Amino acid sequence: MTPAAEGAGATRRTTRGLVTRERIVAAAAQLMFERGVAGTSTPDVRDAAGVSSSQIYHYFADKSALTRAVIEFQTARILTGQRVLLSRLDSFEALRDWRDAIVQIEHDLDCRGGCPLGSLTSELAEHDPAARTALAEGFTQWTAAIRDGLQDMLDRGVLRDDADPHRLSLATMAALQGGLILAQAQRSTAALEAGLDAMIERIAFHAVAP
Amino acid sequence: MTPAAEGAGATRRTTRGLVTRERIVAAAAQLMFERGVAGTSTPDVRDAAGVSSSQIYHYFADKSALTRAVIEFQTARILTGQRVLLSRLDSFEALRDWRDAIVQIEHDLDCRGGCPLGSLTSELAEHDPAARTALAEGFTQWTAAIRDGLQDMLDRGVLRDDADPHRLSLATMAALQGGLILAQAQRSTAALEAGLDAMIERIAFHAVAP
């Protein structure tokens, strides 16, 4: 009946339908970012997206499926939104620009909302296995983007051979996520700045001597 | 009518009542840690604590008040639970022991649950100001415990004067929180280990030369 559910195989929808679907996901993403998943009801999404209830269940099997679409949406949003910065995260200057941009964004938001993926993680990881997997994949891609930049620095001889891009990128992502959590709790970017700065300095420790 | 609500001023309860109250908080804390606040209903807490519904509302004005009590409970639990390790977090050996203990705990939990405070933060910070304040205070105390150990190392000449205990403790807490989030999403302690190791190495950078 409902031909699509989600996923790849099913009969594709019209352009108009896909636009509507995307509008629902975008509205849900915004609301879930602001209020959390549990704090976002389907009537809320309906009103914000300017559609009717049945449409949500036309495009998504249930709220859980919608949530998974939101995770993919946020992952894509982060990766494309930071593409300019991430694609050449291959020098200390670029690292510092990236750090400054993140701190600036958080500052502009008055430290509200944390990380779009991090917030979803603590809310969903333990009772929605599919969501947890999708979030893990999102973090993996994000971390990989950082790792690639560091690998590039290593290949170009900016970093010494004893630098481990994979481990450093994991540590950087940890500092970022924790910094965002603390920013949200304390309404201050101090921990975020300290965490990212410490990681950049840690990476700089592996730089070839000036 | 309900004389207590919570807080300091009101008529104090009997020992028996306080024990019951504590049993409710402990049960709620465990459930909220496992399933999140929204995923924990008052009937769940009632059953887990072995009390009846009305008792919960006898001791707490509403679910929000219970949640705040859980935050204080978890803060106290962390600080006392890590007291042995935190009280003398004043050498590199102690730092590594602390790091190992945290990784071990997370490993024993199969990376489930994240941080008791971190999980609550992303769920509550944006729609419960009192909870956000309580969480911020919890993080501040926890971070201060780390900072005191680093300050001690600085005072004893283990660290050089250019080390900033406050900033280093903030960065360490960020790496810890982010590491726990990533552990929860990826069911692996890799990022937690990388983050904490990087911070310890970062601190070691300030050590007086051997």
Next chain:
DNA sequence: GGCAGACTGGATAGTCAAATCCAGTTTTGG
């Protein structure tokens, strides 16, 4: 231009949790 099916809107079951009420029991202080 007209038909099949995709798409939409609002109304509505059915479920579950938050919070209240009240009758009965236990504890505490004098």
Next chain:
DNA sequence: CCAAAACTGGATTTGACTATCCAGTCTGCC
């Protein structure tokens, strides 16, 4: 030991949210 208050248990009310249903509309295709 006795009264007053604290405490307990379960039933109940109220409200909100998830998910479904169905009648009507719009779109794309021939």
